[in-house]
Amino acid sequence: MPCFEFSKFLLSLFVIPLLSLTGEAATYRGHYCSVTTIATANRTLFAANSTYESNLKIVLSSLSSNATRVTTGFYNASAGENPDEVVSGLFLCRGDVNTTVCQDCVATATKEVRQLCPLDKVALLWYDECFLRYSNLSIFATINEVPGIKINSTQNIGETERGQFNDLLSSTLNLLARRAADSQSGKKFATDEVEFTGSQTLYSLLQCTPDLTDSDCFRCFQSAIGTLPMCCGGKQGGGMLLPSCVVRYDMNPFYNITAASPTRPPLAPGGRKTSSLTILAIAIPIAVSMVLFFVGYCFIRRRARKKYNTLPEERAEVEITTVESLQFDLDTLETATNKFSEDNKIGEGGFGPVYKGILCNGQQIAVKRLSGGSGQGAEEFKNEILLVAKLQHRNLVRLLGFCLEGEEKLLVYEYVPKKSLDYFLFDATKRQQLDWPMRYKIIGGIARGILYLHEDSRLRVIHRDLKASNVLLDDNMNPKISDFGMARIFVLDQTQGSTSKIVGTYGYMSPEYAMHGRYSVKSDVFSFGVLVLEIISGKKNSGVYQSEHAEDLLSFAWKQWINRTPVELLDPTVRHSYSRNEVIRCIHMGLLCVQEDPANRPTMATIALMLNSYSVTLPLPQQPAFLHRGRAKPNRPTQELESDQSPSQSIAWSINEASFTEIQPR
Numbered sequence: 152m153p154c155f156e157f158s159k160f161l162l163s164l165f166v167i168p169l170l171s172l173t174g175e176a177a178t179y180r181g182h183y184c185s186v187t188t189i190a191t192a193n194r195t196l197f198a199a200n201s202t203y204e205s206n207l208k209i210v211l212s213s214l215s216s217n218a219t220r221v222t223t224g225f226y227n228a229s230a231g232e233n234p235d236e237v238v239s240g241l242f243l244c245r246g247d248v249n250t251t252v253c254q255d256c257v258a259t260a261t262k263e264v265r266q267l268c269p270l271d272k273v274a275l276l277w278y279d280e281c282f283l284r285y286s287n288l289s290i291f292a293t294i295n296e297v298p299g300i301k302i303n304s305t306q307n308i309g310e311t312e313r314g315q316f317n318d319l320l321s322s323t324l325n326l327l328a329r330r331a332a333d334s335q336s337g338k339k340f341a342t343d344e345v346e347f348t349g350s351q352t353l354y355s356l357l358q359c360t361p362d363l364t365d366s367d368c369f370r371c372f373q374s375a376i377g378t379l380p381m382c383c384g385g386k387q388g389g390g391m392l393l394p395s396c397v398v399r400y401d402m403n404p405f406y407n408i409t410a411a412s413p414t415r416p417p418l419a420p421g422g423r424k425t426s427s428l429t430i431l432a433i434a435i436p437i438a439v440s441m442v443l444f445f446v447g448y449c450f451i452r453r454r455a456r457k458k459y460n461t462l463p464e465e466r467a468e469v470e471i472t473t474v475e476s477l478q479f480d481l482d483t484l485e486t487a488t489n490k491f492s493e494d495n496k497i498g499e500g501g502f503g504p505v506y507k508g509i510l511c512n513g514q515q516i517a518v519k520r521l522s523g524g525s526g527q528g529a530e531e532f533k534n535e536i537l538l539v540a541k542l543q544h545r546n547l548v549r550l551l552g553f554c555l556e557g558e559e560k561l562l563v564y565e566y567v568p569k570k571s572l573d574y575f576l577f578d579a580t581k582r583q584q585l586d587w588p589m590r591y592k593i594i595g596g597i598a599r600g601i602l603y604l605h606e607d608s609r610l611r612v613i614h615r616d617l618k619a620s621n622v623l624l625d626d627n628m629n630p631k632i633s634d635f636g637m638a639r640i641f642v643l644d645q646t647q648g649s650t651s652k653i654v655g656t657y658g659y660m661s662p663e664y665a666m667h668g669r670y671s672v673k674s675d676v677f678s679f680g681v682l683v684l685e686i687i688s689g690k691k692n693s694g695v696y697q698s699e700h701a702e703d704l705l706s707f708a709w710k711q712w713i714n715r716t717p718v719e720l721l722d723p724t725v726r727h728s729y730s731r732n733e734v735i736r737c738i739h740m741g742l743l744c745v746q747e748d749p750a751n752r753p754t755m756a757t758i759a760l761m762l763n764s765y766s767v768t769l770p771l772p773q774q775p776a777f778l779h780r781g782r783a784k785p786n787r788p789t790q791e792l793e794s795d796q797s798p799s800q801s802i803a804w805s806i807n808e809a810s811f812t813e814i815q816p817r
């Protein structure tokens with residue numbers, strides 16, 4: 152089932168009202184009678200005193216009496232000879248509870264399920280401490296992602312902390328999903344306690360039934376995590392209880408920390424101490440990656456039947472499902488790049504040099520040679536590659552594969568023929584090649600690429616280092632964003648503490664990110680705003696430019712804006728032919744993106760709307776971030792700018808209409 156439909160289905164499922172069935176040993180969470188798939192929403196009943204019922208009794212008593220014997224907290228049983236009368240049942244106790252609690256919970260469950268679903272062939276019953284299910288179908292070693300029970304805390308996360316919280320949550324859950332799924336301890340169970348703010352700790356717990364394979368377990372976690380934004384977005388706690396797995400988190404401890412991870416050192420008061428630098432270096436890159444994973448996952452499931460046209464020929468028919476299909480030999484790449492010769496070098500990125508190469512089938516590639524230590528193992532590296540390779544969009548540079556041999560870590564990308572945007576934009580002569588329609592098209596393409604990263608999934612991918620040099624141009628001057636997912640692929644050695652490589656580029660960084668390490672999709676929006684103003688002006692926002700007394704680009708743009716002379720910002724080389732309407736709209740949008748308060752910045756979806764529709768009324772921007780104090784007071788125009796009500800009316804700049812109403816020939 153595609154994950155989008157799956158999530159809709161989860162939302163639409165009827166959840167049987169919470170009964171007050173809280174026994175001494177177990178806290179009831181929810182149950183379903185009969186519902187196994189969408190198709191069988193009707194109850195499937197057995198006759199009273201039938202063989203099925205007696206088999207069911209055998210199964211339940213077997214489950215109950217074996218609950219003390221198992222160390223994994225999991226047991227399955229079945230009874231019946233005749234295929235129509237076979238009953239299969241299982242229970243799973245939460246990983247941290249001891250056998251006493253487990254037994255009590257299972258005993259409670261086996262008793263109460265007969266009251267809740269007296270004649271149903273199929274039942275699922277969740278408590279905090281254990282989970283019980285039975286069915287007339289074989290349920291062992293099979294993944295079931297429906298139906299589910301949501302857990303939803305009543306307490307909210309503050310608006311301002313929400314982005315940061317979501318990032319931390321996704322990174323934590325992703326790590327735990329891997330850890331729990333790959334666990335060799337007999338239980339597929341993992342918990343973690345991570346400091347959120349100084350005094351708050353995020354507690355998370357993931358578990359699946361240990362009869363699943365690692366990959367089915369991981370898939371179940373993905374499904375559960377994928378529904379969290381809808382079920383519990385903005386809440387301090389939440390979770391999803393599915394037949395095959397459980398995902399839960401809360402700001403209050405809800406499991407026994409010592410029992411859950413006996414080997415871990417006890418938690419210091421106020422949560423584990425993690426410096427904000429470490430958070431930047433570790434948590435945040437992983438947060439991005441988690442989100443990347445989901446985009447990749449959903450995307451690949453939706454597009455599974457499509458061909459990947461620009462992959463090397465021998466791969467064109469193959470879906471990207473295995474890491475092997477992405478692996479290149481070192482020999483192949485050395486031959487393609489002429490042994491990484493200086494002549495083939497086409498760039499020097501933050502992560503290492505980039506070489507142009509030609510494969511023996513004639514395909515052009517770009518090979519990025521990662522330099523320095525990477526803090527992760529080969530398997531992790533490959534997994535990340537697989538996920539990032541699945542992110543595919545017209546405005547993203549496609550990752551074709553990798554090579555991992557000895558000390559060498561190489562990434563293979565599609566080759567984008569023209570250079571990066573900064574090569575044109577910040578060069579007095581080359582800039583002339585970029586006329587206004589081209590620049591407008593580039594702005595739109597970049598916006599679509601980021602929108603894909605941010606929102607073409609229920610979770611989010613944050614680029615973190617969006618800048619002119621990370622936008623490549625193809626033969627038709629279509630922009631392609633590069634270096635997304637790098638935080639995921641290239642984990643810096645944490646002991647070096649050299650976070651500077653990964654945290655972005657001065658001039659594009661939002662103030663909350665630069666100063667407090669907080670970032671969210673709105674940090675990318677800020678970088679996008681800077682980029683838009685650079686594309687319009689042909690000037691670099693490097694803080695100070697030209698002379699010591701010159702203002703930075705944002706101040707300059709703002710000054711022109713409040714002076715009602717926004718077109719002064721426009722690069723003189725394109726002034727012979729442009730649409731005032733588009734230019735002013737882009738400046739307006741750029742200024743909205745670089746506002747100090749992230750909450751005031753538009754989302755990429757809104758930006759896409761602003762670019763596509765002339766009828767969207769834009770709010771007035773506030774003074775951008777990073778202006779020196781004391782300069783330009785926020786004396787913005789007092790009337791609403793209602794741009795572009797209709798194409799014929801053009802733009803209604805409320806104060807100085809005369810200068811803005813005509814549309815220049817293009």
Ligand SMILES: *[C@@H]1O[C@H](CO)[C@@H](O)[C@H](O)[C@H]1NC(C)=O
Nearest residue numbers: 188189190191192193194195
């Ligand atoms: C469920 O029951 C209703 C009414 O008894 C019936 O119309 C419907 O077809 C049934 N659906 C399924 C999937 O069996």
Ligand SMILES: *[C@@H]1O[C@H](CO)[C@@H](O)[C@H](O)[C@H]1NC(C)=O
Nearest residue numbers: 197198199200201204205270
């Ligand atoms: C089932 O058996 C019980 C006792 O064995 C009896 O009281 C009850 O009437 C029976 N029900 C049916 C539907 O036969």
Ligand SMILES: *[C@@H]1O[C@H](CO)[C@@H](O)[C@H](O)[C@H]1NC(C)=O
Nearest residue numbers: 209212213214215216217220
């Ligand atoms: C589970 O319990 C049943 C009795 O209810 C018993 O026959 C069976 O041997 C037990 N299984 C294990 C593995 O102990």
Ligand SMILES: *[C@@H]1O[C@H](CO)[C@@H](O)[C@H](O)[C@H]1NC(C)=O
Nearest residue numbers: 226227228229230291292362
């Ligand atoms: C439990 O499930 C496994 C498959 O995971 C199966 O081989 C085994 O027979 C089941 N145990 C019982 C008692 O049915």
Ligand SMILES: *[C@@H]1O[C@H](CO)[C@@H](O)[C@H](O)[C@H]1NC(C)=O
Nearest residue numbers: 195196234235236272287288
């Ligand atoms: C399980 O029960 C349903 C409803 O009675 C029936 O349609 C289905 O065939 C049964 N499956 C098996 C394997 O017996």
Ligand SMILES: *[C@@H]1O[C@H](CO)[C@@H](O)[C@H](O)[C@H]1NC(C)=O
Nearest residue numbers: 248249250251252253407410
């Ligand atoms: C099991 O855990 C419960 C509560 O967590 C505790 O009260 C009980 O003493 C424990 N029993 C054993 C045998 O450790």
Ligand SMILES: *[C@@H]1O[C@H](CO)[C@@H](O)[C@H](O)[C@H]1NC(C)=O
Nearest residue numbers: 301303304305306381382383
């Ligand atoms: C979560 O809780 C809020 C109020 O606390 C409620 O409005 C919302 O419907 C709940 N959502 C679900 C999916 O239960």
Ligand SMILES: *[C@@H]1O[C@H](CO)[C@@H](O)[C@H](O)[C@H]1NC(C)=O
Nearest residue numbers: 247249407408409410411413
């Ligand atoms: C938590 O688990 C530990 C070790 O199993 C146990 O000693 C302790 O009593 C438990 N705490 C609670 C509150 O159940």
